[in-house]
Amino acid sequence: MTTAREVDVLIVGAGPAGLAAAARLAAAGVGRVEVLEREAAAGGVPRHCAHGGYGTFLHPLTGPAYARLLVTAAGQAGATVRTGVTALDWAGPLSLHTLSPDGPETVAARAVVLATGARERPRAARLVPGTRPAGVHTTGELQRAVHLHGQHIGTRAVVVGAEDVSYTAADTVRAAGATVVAMLTEHTRAQTAPARAADHRLRHGVPLLTGTTVTELLGHGRLSGVRVRHRDGRTAVLPCDTVVFTGDFVPDHELARRARLLLDPGTRGPAVDGALRTSRPGVFAAGSLAHPAESAATATRDGVHAAGAVLAHLGGARLPPGVPLAVAAPLRWIAPNRVTPSDRLPYVLRTATELARPVLYVTQNGRVLHRERLRTALPNRTLRLPAGWTHRVDPGAGPVSVSVSVSVTVS
Amino acid sequence: MTVTARGPLPAEPYDVVIVGAGVVGCAIARALARRPRLRVALVEAQDDIGQGTSKANTAILHTGFDAVPGSLEARLVREGARLLTAYAAESGIPLDPVGALLVAWDEEQLAALPRLAEKAERNEYRDASLLGPAELHEREPHLGPGALGALHVPGESVICPWTTPLAYATQAVQHGVDLHLNSRVEQVSRRGDTHTLGTGRGTLRARRLVNAAGLHADTLDRRLGHHDFTVTPRRGQLIVFDTLARDLVRHILLPVPTALGKGVLVAPTVYGNVLLGPTAEDLDDRRATQSTAEGLTALRAQGARILPALLDEEVTAVYAGLRAATEHEDYRITAHPRDGSVTVGGIRSTGLTASLAIAAHVTGLLADETGLDLGPARALEPVRMRDPRPSADRIAADPEYGTLVCHCEHVSRGDLRDALAGPIPPRTLDGLRRRTRARAGRCQGTYCGPAVRALLEETTRA
Ligand SMILES: Cc1cc2nc3c(=O)[nH]c(=O)nc-3n(C[C@H](O)[C@H](O)[C@H](O)COP(=O)(O)OP(=O)(O)OC[C@H]3O[C@@H](n4cnc5c(N)ncnc54)[C@H](O)[C@@H]3O)c2cc1C
Ligand SMILES: Cc1cc2nc3c(=O)[nH]c(=O)nc-3n(C[C@H](O)[C@H](O)[C@H](O)COP(=O)(O)OP(=O)(O)OC[C@H]3O[C@@H](n4cnc5c(N)ncnc54)[C@H](O)[C@@H]3O)c2cc1C
Numbered sequence: 001m002t003t004a005r006e007v008d009v010l011i012v013g014a015g016p017a018g019l020a021a022a023a024r025l026a027a028a029g030v031g032r033v034e035v036l037e038r039e040a041a042a043g044g045v046p047r048h049c050a051h052g053g054y055g056t057f058l059h060p061l062t063g064p065a066y067a068r069l070l071v072t073a074a075g076q077a078g079a080t081v082r083t084g085v086t087a088l089d090w091a092g093p094l095s096l097h098t099l100s101p102d103g104p105e106t107v108a109a110r111a112v113v114l115a116t117g118a119r120e121r122p123r124a125a126r127l128v129p130g131t132r133p134a135g136v137h138t139t140g141e142l143q144r145a146v147h148l149h150g151q152h153i154g155t156r157a158v159v160v161g162a163e164d165v166s167y168t169a170a171d172t173v174r175a176a177g178a179t180v181v182a183m184l185t186e187h188t189r190a191q192t193a194p195a196r197a198a199d200h201r202l203r204h205g206v207p208l209l210t211g212t213t214v215t216e217l218l219g220h221g222r223l224s225g226v227r228v229r230h231r232d233g234r235t236a237v238l239p240c241d242t243v244v245f246t247g248d249f250v251p252d253h254e255l256a257r258r259a260r261l262l263l264d265p266g267t268r269g270p271a272v273d274g275a276l277r278t279s280r281p282g283v284f285a286a287g288s289l290a291h292p293a294e295s296a297a298t299a300t301r302d303g304v305h306a307a308g309a310v311l312a313h314l315g316g317a318r319l320p321p322g323v324p325l326a327v328a329a330p331l332r333w334i335a336p337n338r339v340t341p342s343d344r345l346p347y348v349l350r351t352a353t354e355l356a357r358p359v360l361y362v363t364q365n366g367r368v369l370h371r372e373r374l375r376t377a378l379p380n381r382t383l384r385l386p387a388g389w390t391h392r393v394d395p396g397a398g399p400v401s402v403s404v405s406v407s408v409t410v411s
Numbered sequence: 412m413t414v415t416a417r418g419p420l421p422a423e424p425y426d427v428v429i430v431g432a433g434v435v436g437c438a439i440a441r442a443l444a445r446r447p448r449l450r451v452a453l454v455e456a457q458d459d460i461g462q463g464t465s466k467a468n469t470a471i472l473h474t475g476f477d478a479v480p481g482s483l484e485a486r487l488v489r490e491g492a493r494l495l496t497a498y499a500a501e502s503g504i505p506l507d508p509v510g511a512l513l514v515a516w517d518e519e520q521l522a523a524l525p526r527l528a529e530k531a532e533r534n535e536y537r538d539a540s541l542l543g544p545a546e547l548h549e550r551e552p553h554l555g556p557g558a559l560g561a562l563h564v565p566g567e568s569v570i571c572p573w574t575t576p577l578a579y580a581t582q583a584v585q586h587g588v589d590l591h592l593n594s595r596v597e598q599v600s601r602r603g604d605t606h607t608l609g610t611g612r613g614t615l616r617a618r619r620l621v622n623a624a625g626l627h628a629d630t631l632d633r634r635l636g637h638h639d640f641t642v643t644p645r646r647g648q649l650i651v652f653d654t655l656a657r658d659l660v661r662h663i664l665l666p667v668p669t670a671l672g673k674g675v676l677v678a679p680t681v682y683g684n685v686l687l688g689p690t691a692e693d694l695d696d697r698r699a700t701q702s703t704a705e706g707l708t709a710l711r712a713q714g715a716r717i718l719p720a721l722l723d724e725e726v727t728a729v730y731a732g733l734r735a736a737t738e739h740e741d742y743r744i745t746a747h748p749r750d751g752s753v754t755v756g757g758i759r760s761t762g763l764t765a766s767l768a769i770a771a772h773v774t775g776l777l778a779d780e781t782g783l784d785l786g787p788a789r790a791l792e793p794v795r796m797r798d799p800r801p802s803a804d805r806i807a808a809d810p811e812y813g814t815l816v817c818h819c820e821h822v823s824r825g826d827l828r829d830a831l832a833g834p835i836p837p838r839t840l841d842g843l844r845r846r847t848r849a850r851a852g853r854c855q856g857t858y859c860g861p862a863v864r865a866l867l868e869e870t871t872r873a
Binding site for chain 1: 655802
């Protein structure tokens with residue numbers, strides 16, 4: 001066993017969350033802040049999002065521009081961003097085995113931030129039956145193929161999903177010179193801004209099949225079509241040579257699992273409290289790993305926030321653990337998903353079904369801590385819950401629950 | 412070394428042509444490579460070796476404890492297991508001697524265990540032992556509730572199903588066997604003592620013919636005028652779970668066969684995944700390697716009983732293979748002395764295990780029954796298959812081994828480069844995956860797919 005190289009804070013993953021954390025930590029004067037990135041370039045998912053949708057309303061940016069901004073900021077603040085380095089496994093509670101062209105190494109830190117992101121579930125993980133032809137992608141793979149490698153992707157594509165990332169996939173298909181034959185969603189309508197959905201339907205003439213699922217992939221060698229089924233039982237074959245499975249994010253939680261961190265059953269990422277602390281002291285989780293997947297702005301905000309908690313940890317603060325925060329169906333998950341009375345980070349939630357003007361109830365032991373009416377909620381869209389109620393949490397009174405009551409439930 | 416995938420085929424007759432480069436055909440080619448005087452060709456319809464049934468099985472190296480005693484299959488499985496275990500060690504084929512537990516879930520299955528133990532004895536397997544429920548749950552803490560006992564068969568192993576035929580074929584071509592891919596044998600005629608084989612790439616001539624065409628062995632046999640058996644493909648669908656599920660299971664968990672059917676197994680793989688399957692569906696279509704909603708639902712229902720926690724894990728792949736079942740309860744390995752051919756048919760569900768013993772048996776038939784003069788034998792230079800583990804030494808020698816491309820399976824650029832430059836190079840992404848594991852992990856190519864494709868296209872264009 002070689003001896004470990006020591007740093008102050010080790011951050012795994014140079015996406016928006018990891019880079020934002022690194023920038024703030026370095027700017028706050030932490031000596032050795034090191035970010036490990038397994039890809040050849042830092043920036044995370046935005047690197048291959050060669051479209052708008054990043055930055056702020058006043059300063060819209062493309063993904064790559066946003067990535068460059070974050071990389072530059074982290075570097076200028078004094079953090080070290082090492083690309084081509086994979087964190088393989090844990091060597092100790094706060095040290096990791098890494099691998100790079102320089103060989104294996106062990107790096108030990110005083111705090112570790114996991115910011116390893118989330119991926120879209122590929123076809124097999126969704127248990128879509130059929131043959132195993134070429135031409136089956138996720139949005140992430142499609143974007144890498146088209147925007148990072150300039151590869152040809154077929155001519156006629158079906159996009160599975162109708163949320164923001166699905167429309168991004170449709171844009172990427174078109175950018176690659178192919179046609180979007182149809183988009184489809186199991187839900188009753190698109191889960192994106194109405195203007196965006198209308199633009200695809202009307203200007204690009206892409207039909208959106210609602211209440212529809214893919215039941216089989218067809219074709220030997222190359223995809224020849226997808227069989228779909230409508231909720232009413234009708235089936236059809238859509239001839240195509242490409243299909244893109246979009247959304248359905250799952251955290252890249254391998255390191256979290258290997259550390260045996262407590263996982264949240266809803267997000268499947270590590271359970272975190274409002275300081276983004278995991279169940280292991282000194283290990284923090286930020287970005288899509290903790291909530292698969294929110295906007296890059298949310299990931300960046302997480303990174304900044306986690307940095308604050310890391311600073312407190314480095315300063316010797318040792319807070320008691322939070323109590324579990326769980327959602328009740330039809331809500332799917334909430335993050336953070338542990339809570340302490342001092343938590344201030346706003347919450348993000350997802351619902352499994354469409355909810356018309358739902359009222360959220362936060363309760364502990366039957367006691368209502370908070371009530372909040374939301375606008376109509378759609379699956380695969382972010383719901384937000386401010387953290388103004390957390391001071392009412394009794395750390396000794398057991399789990400806190402978030403549930404909804406609705407006037408009408410659609411779908 | 413001759414490996415071709417296009418262009419005309421050699422005109423000069425071969426002493427032996429083996430049709431079908433599955434694990435069986437490749438093993439036979441390797442066995443004949445030990446005879447330097449023979450000119451041998453292995454011809455394959457597809458663009459890679461091992462792309463038929465051999466790529467889609469449960470990857471178990473069986474002891475043969477539950478074979479039909481006295482059958483040819485029983486003997487060849489028993490001998491094959493021993494031979495392949497040794498060969499795997501010599502060649503660096505991944506193998507994990509995990510052992511198997513036949514788990515009884517009801518009284519009928521429990522009652523069957525002692526009979527299976529006796530059957531194992533009759534198959535010359537003496538290490539099987541019965542376990543009570545307490546010991547069973549101690550060995551398999553994640554097993555579902557209700558298991559009543561088990562038969563422990565410590566000799567069962569899991570092996571890499573892709574490296575095995577590749578090792579055989581590599582060794583064969585390195586010792587002078589010609590491999591012709593993309594050469595489906597469509598016609599066969601015999602004039603004098605020579606077969607003329609019509610393929611999409613022209614004709615090949617052969618003094619002896621070995622029919623190792625798997626699911627199509629009966630079709631090829633009929634072209635030779637033999638009507639011994641008919642293949643009825645029996646589909647087996649399988650679900651592969653992510654490596655993070657590996658800690659849930661320590662042995663191969665086999666079902667106890669009863670009158671009601673065979674049931675499904677849960678088995679670790681040499682790469683740390685967990686398999687659930689296979690189904691058993693008799694079909695007509697020999698290309699029906701698709702999975703079905705019914706099949707996957709049935710597997711998940713059975714898996715939920717065997718290892719409930721498994722179903723919470725991510726699925727990395729779903730696939731299906733077709734067993735070359737026939738109307739007979741044994742292999743159909745037959746020599747046809749009059750036309751100088753040997754048919755290797757009906758290698759249903761144990762062909763990976765038995766491959767080396769089948770090859771030895773077929774070599775014997777070629778000599779004894781078809782009168783082929785094998786000539787002197789030589790020892791083969793061992794083949795060393797790739798050791799994929801990143802290590803300090805390898806990376807110090809070449810940093811490309813430290814540049815990971817496939818993050819889920821930790822496959823480096825160096826390993827991809829080596830596979831692409833191998834003696835039997837892959838021609839497709841799937842071929843590259845079988846050689847390196849690139850794109851075989853939980854993301855299924857979301858992260859590395861385009862980068863791997865770029866490397867493949869760079870090589871195939873060059
Ligand atoms: C196709 C697509 C389109 C999107 N479009 C938009 C959009 O228009 N606007 C928007 O706001 N958001 C968008 N998002 C979401 C946004 O990109 C994510 O919210 C954001 O990237 C999350 O940041 P992150 O830092 O948590 O993770 P990521 O950006 O995923 O970064 C994680 C990083 O960790 C690295 N890593 C993982 N494991 C290891 C390891 N073991 N060792 C070393 N490094 C490791 C990865 O290589 C990766 O670079 C999109 C997402 C996708 C997939
Ligand atoms: C679901 C399942 C699970 C199994 N599990 C196990 C297991 O755990 N352990 C075990 O030992 N065995 C197992 N098996 C059995 C094992 O996979 C087979 O016995 C073995 O792969 C058969 O090999 P083969 O070479 O005979 O056939 P194949 O691999 O099918 O090879 C035949 C080859 O011939 C080629 N071919 C066909 N026709 C022509 C032609 N006219 N011209 C040229 N080429 C042609 C095909 O393209 C193919 O490549 C399993 C099988 C299945 C389906």
